[in-house]
Amino acid sequence: MKKIITLLAAVMLCIGAMAQTLNVATGNVTYKFPATQTGEMTYADGSTLTIMGKVFAIDEISGITIDNSAVADGTISVAYDGASAQVIVAGNIAKYVTPAVEGAHVSIAQSEDLAKEITYTLSGSSADGEFYTSGAYKATIELNGLNLTNATPVYSGAAVHVQNSKRIKVKVITGTTNWLTDASSGSQKGCLYIKGHAEFAQYGTLNVVGNVKHAIKTGEYCTIKNATLNVTSAVGDGISCNQYFLIESGNVNIEGTDDDGIQCDLEGTTSTGETTDHEDEDTGNIYLQGGNITINCPGIAAKGIKAAGDIFISGGNIDITTTGKGMWDTEDLETKAACGISADGNITISGGTSKMKSTGSGGKGMKCDGVLTVTDGTLDIVTTGALYYNNGTSENTNYTGNTDNVSSDNYSSPKGIKVGLKTQSGNSYTYSGGIDISGGTITVATSGRNAEGIESKNYINISGGHITVNAYDDGINSAQDMTISGGYIYSRAMNNDGLDANGNCYIKGGVVFAIGASSPEVAIDANSEEQKKLYVSGGTIVAIGGLESGASLTQACYQASQWSKNTWYALYDGDQLALAFHTPASGGSRLVLSTSGTTTLKSGVSVTDGTEYFGGEGNIGGTVSGGSSVSLSTYNNTGGGGGGGFRP
Amino acid sequence: MKNRLFTLLICLMGVLCTHAEDFTHLTFVTVDGEKVSMSIENLEISISGNTLTAGNQSFTLVNLSKMYFSSSDETTLLNELKSTDFDGAAHIFDLNGRKVNHDQMTSGVYVIKTKQGTYKLMVR
Numbered sequence: 001m002k003k004i005i006t007l008l009a010a011v012m013l014c015i016g017a018m019a020q021t022l023n024v025a026t027g028n029v030t031y032k033f034p035a036t037q038t039g040e041m042t043y044a045d046g047s048t049l050t051i052m053g054k055v056f057a058i059d060e061i062s063g064i065t066i067d068n069s070a071v072a073d074g075t076i077s078v079a080y081d082g083a084s085a086q087v088i089v090a091g092n093i094a095k096y097v098t099p100a101v102e103g104a105h106v107s108i109a110q111s112e113d114l115a116k117e118i119t120y121t122l123s124g125s126s127a128d129g130e131f132y133t134s135g136a137y138k139a140t141i142e143l144n145g146l147n148l149t150n151a152t153p154v155y156s157g158a159a160v161h162v163q164n165s166k167r168i169k170v171k172v173i174t175g176t177t178n179w180l181t182d183a184s185s186g187s188q189k190g191c192l193y194i195k196g197h198a199e200f201a202q203y204g205t206l207n208v209v210g211n212v213k214h215a216i217k218t219g220e221y222c223t224i225k226n227a228t229l230n231v232t233s234a235v236g237d238g239i240s241c242n243q244y245f246l247i248e249s250g251n252v253n254i255e256g257t258d259d260d261g262i263q264c265d266l267e268g269t270t271s272t273g274e275t276t277d278h279e280d281e282d283t284g285n286i287y288l289q290g291g292n293i294t295i296n297c298p299g300i301a302a303k304g305i306k307a308a309g310d311i312f313i314s315g316g317n318i319d320i321t322t323t324g325k326g327m328w329d330t331e332d333l334e335t336k337a338a339c340g341i342s343a344d345g346n347i348t349i350s351g352g353t354s355k356m357k358s359t360g361s362g363g364k365g366m367k368c369d370g371v372l373t374v375t376d377g378t379l380d381i382v383t384t385g386a387l388y389y390n391n392g393t394s395e396n397t398n399y400t401g402n403t404d405n406v407s408s409d410n411y412s413s414p415k416g417i418k419v420g421l422k423t424q425s426g427n428s429y430t431y432s433g434g435i436d437i438s439g440g441t442i443t444v445a446t447s448g449r450n451a452e453g454i455e456s457k458n459y460i461n462i463s464g465g466h467i468t469v470n471a472y473d474d475g476i477n478s479a480q481d482m483t484i485s486g487g488y489i490y491s492r493a494m495n496n497d498g499l500d501a502n503g504n505c506y507i508k509g510g511v512v513f514a515i516g517a518s519s520p521e522v523a524i525d526a527n528s529e530e531q532k533k534l535y536v537s538g539g540t541i542v543a544i545g546g547l548e549s550g551a552s553l554t555q556a557c558y559q560a561s562q563w564s565k566n567t568w569y570a571l572y573d574g575d576q577l578a579l580a581f582h583t584p585a586s587g588g589s590r591l592v593l594s595t596s597g598t599t600t601l602k603s604g605v606s607v608t609d610g611t612e613y614f615g616g617e618g619n620i621g622g623t624v625s626g627g628s629s630v631s632l633s634t635y636n637n638t639g640g641g642g643g644g645g646f647r648p
Numbered sequence: 649m650k651n652r653l654f655t656l657l658i659c660l661m662g663v664l665c666t667h668a669e670d671f672t673h674l675t676f677v678t679v680d681g682e683k684v685s686m687s688i689e690n691l692e693i694s695i696s697g698n699t700l701t702a703g704n705q706s707f708t709l710v711n712l713s714k715m716y717f718s719s720s721d722e723t724t725l726l727n728e729l730k731s732t733d734f735d736g737a738a739h740i741f742d743l744n745g746r747k748v749n750h751d752q753m754t755s756g757v758y759v760i761k762t763k764q765g766t767y768k769l770m771v772r
Contacts, residue, residue: 020671020688020717035671035717046698046709058709064693066674
């Protein structure tokens, strides 16, 4: 059967290849009219020849030939060859286009009455060429082994400029590698500029350099399926678009950008909200559904991925590194810092693997002004940058002073995750945004001064997932209430509280291993200074550094008189191992424990098998051997450390 | 598999049908309605000034009305000529309107004006 199909296909190809075609050449442009379509070709007054509606001035025709070459309807091919380019136009669309060729600079204008899609196939190489097209009907651009540098612009500074507001499908032809480099000066918005919405497809590779602004700029939405897009450098963003950005599959590699890796803005002034199949959507949202994204942003205050709307991560592999320091924003009159992923709206993570590393002063891993929701997926965040200070006149990229009396506009703290907004009006504050974590795996490590691991400017609700935080400052901090009802949470603060709620802190369930610094910091803090309280009503709790005084302990808590560093302990709930944990090299002096049943503790145990948690600092389900029992006493919740105090 | 084969067959039929009209000539029509068919085999057409040259045939552009692909030689003759028709032939013109002598007639189409009438003559 396969042979028959192959034979039939071959026959079709042969027959197709035998098509009779009338070729009309006008300079470097050849119009190919299939003999079966031409009908009557009329002459008028010896001055014009009209074929299929295309009117040729007689004196522009450089030759007419007839051959058996084939041409597909609706196609235009542009073949670059050094300082020249050859354009071939299919006869059925000839009357709708006006090509112009100057050397290897090609412009093709579509007429307003065009009502069929044109496919432009670009191939070949030129060190001084460009492709410019304008029109008002959707089109396809095929990059079929194109190497194009626009050295001396004629129509635009872009290497490829599509002045068309409709859907533009960009097929990076499978098996080809393409290079685009725009002019070194000019006003072009991108090396590859598409005024409309761009849909990248096929499995080829496109390498882009943006010498003036962005590498890839689309005026409307941008979607990627299968293609590999490499931005090797850009003065602006790697990819900049409006409406929304969506990657379904493929590869995006961006490096050497002075600004953001991927940025999506609203096209209009008001968001439409997410629409069914994204029809007519203008949200500024970014949808990361699959594929591999690697971004290395060295720019000052640059973001790896930045959305004016929401960001949804449901699949794929994301690896972002930002290395730029902070800066003083002369418009907003405040400091701005680099960040791996940043959204003005919400961030929702339901899948995929996301790694973010920020090394610049004030740099953050992830930030959003709205709500961060994590239901699944993996997040791995590292920040190593120092505290950034700038008051508009002087800058310090390693500020070591106390920020308590410094306007928050004048410094940017490095943080693993920062969520929500706290705005002041007079003496009152408004809190918005928040964090909801019900699943997934989140790992955060920060080492710079003031660097909290996870911070919400409003509430935090944790009902599931695996969270491991090692932070310079607070491990997990909320400006309002923090509620833990499930999940596995490890939060270690080197210089502040392990868990710090500036409202009430509710622990109702889950496994919590919190480590605070020495007094006055604690492992688990609530804002008792403002009559807030820690409530413990459930869960398995290990708190090195103790609890905030005045806690409401519905579930009994116990304390050991001392604990040993770098030692494995086994915490039992009745006769069941609730958690085997490894103590850190430093931390607050108190060890407070709680389980839902009878709580006992062994020290110096060995643990084998089971499941590792908290980056290897915990184990559940393992086999415990050796060790000695530790004497526990009921925790006196009024005698704890003074608490971490109110540290935002 | 059957569906795929069926689709291919349909496509093949479509291609065959499309290709069924196999053209052999490009036929030029002058403003006075006369036709000159040229074989499209290796046919090249060039334009110089007000003259279009197709193969060995030249046309004055203002005298051309149209052209089209045809499946046969559609060259037209106004009347059947007899040898006596040349008796006293007053004028012989090529399609560019140039007056030529009898011995200058090479391959091509000519307009013969005689006392009996006007004829179109193709010299092969």
